[in-house]
Amino acid sequence: MTNVLALVGSLRADSINRKLAEAAAHHAPEGIEVTTFDGIVDLPFYNEDIDGDTPPAAAVAFRDAIAAADAVLLVTPEYNGTIPAVLKNALDWASRPFGASPLSGKPLAAIGSAFGQYGGVWAHDDARKVAGIAGAKVLEDVKVAIPQSVVRFAETHPREDAEVTTLVQGALTALADASTEQAAA
Structure with missing residues (x-):
């Protein structure tokens, strides 16, 4: 079983990207389980002064969730041409401690949806860039x-869209394959 941790960059309860993460969990190929981590909203802004011997409980829980996962799926909208602050902050927390972070070497993919004609590609590019610098093995x-x-998606949930199903299954399969390759290495 490949465990994929999904991080949603939108905090809205009715977010299309949250629904996209739900679609990924609903249509995950056999042998892949997707769990969405909702606790990124509880992370304080990253500050090295509070990330010492006793980091905040929310950061510990977040890092533990990443460590327990085989791969990470970022599902993000685009805010003003880039990733939402809550997702950037989560990646900052995930990048520490330097040299021994739970994100280090972890397979990661960035997907999502946005209102514009390009679907959030700038945000996805930025998410891949930040995650790679943070140490993840980004699936470019x-x-x-x-x-x-x-x-x-005005009248339908993304999980009911055949194209979305195919796309998220492909992303999850790539993450599972990368995780298996990493374990074998």
Whole structure:
């Protein structure tokens, strides 16, 4: 079983990207389990002064969740041309402690949806960049950007969209394959 931890960059309860993460969990191929970690909202802004011997409980729980996962799936909208602050902050917490972070070497893919015509590609590119610098093994070739989300999913959940199902299954399969390759190395 490959355990994939999903981090959603939108905090809205009715977020299309949250629904996209739900679609990933619902349609995960056999042998892959997707769990969404909702605790990134509880992370304080990263500050090395509070990340010492006793980091905040929310940071410990977050790092433990990443450590327990085989791979990470970032599901993010685009805010003003980049990733939401809550996701950037989570990646900052995940990058520490330097040299021994739970994200180090972990397979990671960035996907998502946005209202615009490009589906959030700038945010996904930035998420891959930040995650790579933070130490993740970023799957650069996994690209799922679903445009015009507000219109496309106005009356339907992403899990009911055949194209979305195919795309998220492909992303999850790539993560599982990368995780298996890493374990074998």
